[in-house]
Amino acid sequence: xxxxxxxxxxxxxxxxxxxxxxxxxxxxxxxxxxxxxxxxxxxxxxxxxxxxxxxxxxxxxxxxxxxxxxxxxxxxxxxxxxxxxxxxxxxxxxxxxxxxxxxxxxxxxxxxxxxxxxx
Amino acid sequence: xxxxxxxxxxxxxxxxxxxxxxxxxxxxxxxxxxxxxxxxxxxxxxxxxxxxxxxxxxxxxxxxxxxxxxxxxxxxxxxxxxxxxxxxxxxxxxxxxxxxxxxxxxxxxxxxxxxxxxxxxxxxxxxxxxxxxxxxxxxxxxxxxxxxxxxxxxxxxxxxxxxxxxxxxxxxxxxxxxxxxxxxxxxxxxxxxxxxxxxxxxxxxxxxxxxxxxxxxxxxxxxxxxxxxxxxxxxxxxxxxxxxxxxxxxxxxxxxxxxxxxxxxxxxxxxxxxxxxxxxxxxxxxxxxxxxxxxxxxxxxxxxxxxxxxxxxxxxxxxxxxxxxxxxxxxxxxxxxxxxxxxxxxxxxxxxxxxxxxxxxxxxxxxxxxxxxxxxxxxxxxxxxxxxxxxxxxxxxxxxxxxxxxxxxxxxxxxxxxxxxxxxxxxxxxxxxxxxxxxxxxxxxxxxxxxxxxxxxxxxxxxxxxxxxxxxxxxxxxxxxxxxxxxxxxxxxxxxxxxxxxxxxxxxxxxxxxxxxxxxxxxxxxxxxxxxxxxxxxxxxxxxxxxxxxxxxxxxxxxxxxxxxxxxxxxxxxxxxxxxxxxxxxxxxxxxxxxxxxxxxxxxxxxxxxxx
Numbered sequence: 001x002x003x004x005x006x007x008x009x010x011x012x013x014x015x016x017x018x019x020x021x022x023x024x025x026x027x028x029x030x031x032x033x034x035x036x037x038x039x040x041x042x043x044x045x046x047x048x049x050x051x052x053x054x055x056x057x058x059x060x061x062x063x064x065x066x067x068x069x070x071x072x073x074x075x076x077x078x079x080x081x082x083x084x085x086x087x088x089x090x091x092x093x094x095x096x097x098x099x100x101x102x103x104x105x106x107x108x109x110x111x112x113x114x115x116x117x118x119x
Numbered sequence: 120x121x122x123x124x125x126x127x128x129x130x131x132x133x134x135x136x137x138x139x140x141x142x143x144x145x146x147x148x149x150x151x152x153x154x155x156x157x158x159x160x161x162x163x164x165x166x167x168x169x170x171x172x173x174x175x176x177x178x179x180x181x182x183x184x185x186x187x188x189x190x191x192x193x194x195x196x197x198x199x200x201x202x203x204x205x206x207x208x209x210x211x212x213x214x215x216x217x218x219x220x221x222x223x224x225x226x227x228x229x230x231x232x233x234x235x236x237x238x239x240x241x242x243x244x245x246x247x248x249x250x251x252x253x254x255x256x257x258x259x260x261x262x263x264x265x266x267x268x269x270x271x272x273x274x275x276x277x278x279x280x281x282x283x284x285x286x287x288x289x290x291x292x293x294x295x296x297x298x299x300x301x302x303x304x305x306x307x308x309x310x311x312x313x314x315x316x317x318x319x320x321x322x323x324x325x326x327x328x329x330x331x332x333x334x335x336x337x338x339x340x341x342x343x344x345x346x347x348x349x350x351x352x353x354x355x356x357x358x359x360x361x362x363x364x365x366x367x368x369x370x371x372x373x374x375x376x377x378x379x380x381x382x383x384x385x386x387x388x389x390x391x392x393x394x395x396x397x398x399x400x401x402x403x404x405x406x407x408x409x410x411x412x413x414x415x416x417x418x419x420x421x422x423x424x425x426x427x428x429x430x431x432x433x434x435x436x437x438x439x440x441x442x443x444x445x446x447x448x449x450x451x452x453x454x455x456x457x458x459x460x461x462x463x464x465x466x467x468x469x470x471x472x473x474x475x476x477x478x479x480x481x482x483x484x485x486x487x488x489x490x491x492x493x494x495x496x497x498x499x500x501x502x503x504x505x506x507x508x509x510x511x512x513x514x515x516x517x518x519x520x521x522x523x524x525x526x527x528x529x530x531x532x533x534x535x536x537x538x539x540x541x542x543x544x545x546x547x548x549x550x551x552x553x554x555x556x557x558x559x560x561x562x563x564x565x566x567x568x569x570x571x572x573x574x575x576x577x578x579x580x581x582x583x584x585x586x587x588x589x590x591x592x593x594x595x596x597x598x599x600x601x602x603x604x605x606x607x608x609x610x611x612x613x614x615x616x617x618x619x620x621x622x623x624x625x626x627x628x629x630x631x632x633x634x635x636x637x638x639x640x641x642x643x644x645x646x647x648x649x650x651x652x653x654x655x656x657x658x659x660x661x662x663x664x665x666x667x668x669x670x671x672x673x674x675x676x677x678x679x680x681x682x683x684x685x686x687x688x689x690x691x692x693x694x695x696x697x698x699x700x701x702x703x704x705x706x707x708x709x710x711x712x713x714x715x716x717x718x719x720x721x722x723x724x725x726x727x728x729x730x731x
Contacts, residue, residue, distance in 0.1 A: 021717055025714045051302050051303070077302065087257065087264065088291070091263065094287060098271060098284050102280050
């Protein structure tokens, strides 16, 4: 049961990454592009979760029920994920700001219709 | 007092203060504070470089030392060696040059610009000094986020937004792969400390496939940052639109930091376990470096917009540095460090030259500027020619000493074709700068647009400066001249120390001993023999050939109809065809770039897995 769950999680991470990447490549609208990027990002959440997961153990919140020092799910990967969320939220916010500006300047958010430098 | 965290703490603290009170201060006060801060970081970093020459400086944040018995690291550390501290010095120096240049360059600039530049500096220093894998990812992402904001700063055109957008998306996806690699390594080794991860990988029995995939994923983000082929497309778009002082940092040190991180991760984490085999690493990275050097040079020669031309030249030179890394030899690494330092200073000076043109004429286009011949800027032109000389890897610049070492080790490893790549890359990139300078600053060459570069994109450049200034302020030409002179002066005194530093950089046992407080004698011996220790013959004919090829290519492109350049016409025709074909790939569409990214990762991954 447990290996099957972990394989499924790895498969889900890879799937999310690829489908998000496909979305970025085929995107015809900048908002769609930003959202595809967050799909790619969510693959890292799944991967981090499964790496820190310990079957049958509780969440690492050492308050009433759980004594400090007893076994729990690995909290480090959750800290990593939180950092990841913060950093990527910044990047996506920047991208959305750029999207608004592009739309204001060019009147469209289709990356193919914006005046671009080539070559 | 502990200096170790200061290169990061000082600029971050000043940036935070400026973000709050900067609005209420006079512009010159903000300028002065920023210049003083970056100068302080230069001094601190150089002090750290000297101090760490006697052994790595390890600083544990919050004083969370490794456990006494098992040496297991529970905290996050900065592990500072002369190469990391040297890079941090270079970063601070270029930020100082950029701030000095901005003094006269921007007519109006808000404190936000200074805040972003200082955070960028902190991130670069953090990446150069850290000894923690996840910390590396964080600094990489901070560099991306701040870099994107700086790239789109003063954006008045959709083109500059496009540059920032491509930068953000491609780099972020690369960073996701790096994060996945970090996660896999953490899952396998239970640590994020570079030294501990490396030790566990070497001691444990991990499958070759797993380690190879982890290596590919971890380095992916840094390969994108260092603009390796085929992950390089974003760099040219970003450079063409970023404000000049930001270009100085992008080309001079940010891209190189990606290479540094790959080197650091490889030598500390993967080299000890000898998985993937060093031979495989060498072959795959040699291929990456060679492709990057050649493709970058071709694009570079075919540009007419100076910033874009310089951006492609950076890609080409990164290729040469990647070749140096791939040789997996301390002497080649010393060559890479010398090359990196020389290239960083020269490229920064050339971008200041571009900024001076923008400041004076409001354009960076070779053919537009040709008409308003910038003859009174002849002294700047001379500096540009010296810069081209340095890009060609000719004496007395540090790039020369770097390239001699790379070629020497290449010939020792029987890579007889390697000089052809370096000569091609250096000659074409130098000739492109020389051609531009001759045409724009000295009015040499045929008028008209029969050349390959005429078909390159004609970009209108930005509102960062109004153009039409009548003189070049000292705040511009002094840093430019100082950087060029510096690129020559550092070469000789650096040669010896860099060799020692490179040997230490490639020794994981020494690094582990310093970070984890293991006795150096009991540190695990290197499990494979160092393939090439001795020095080889120096290849004196190479610089000579580069010089001739540079002059030949520049002359042939300036006087395409002259009978004296008839010899170059067949070569020119082939080059033009290739450049025209290549240009179609630089489509400006972020979707295409991401597709190239996926292709590149798949291709290099298959090679790494299949080649052992």
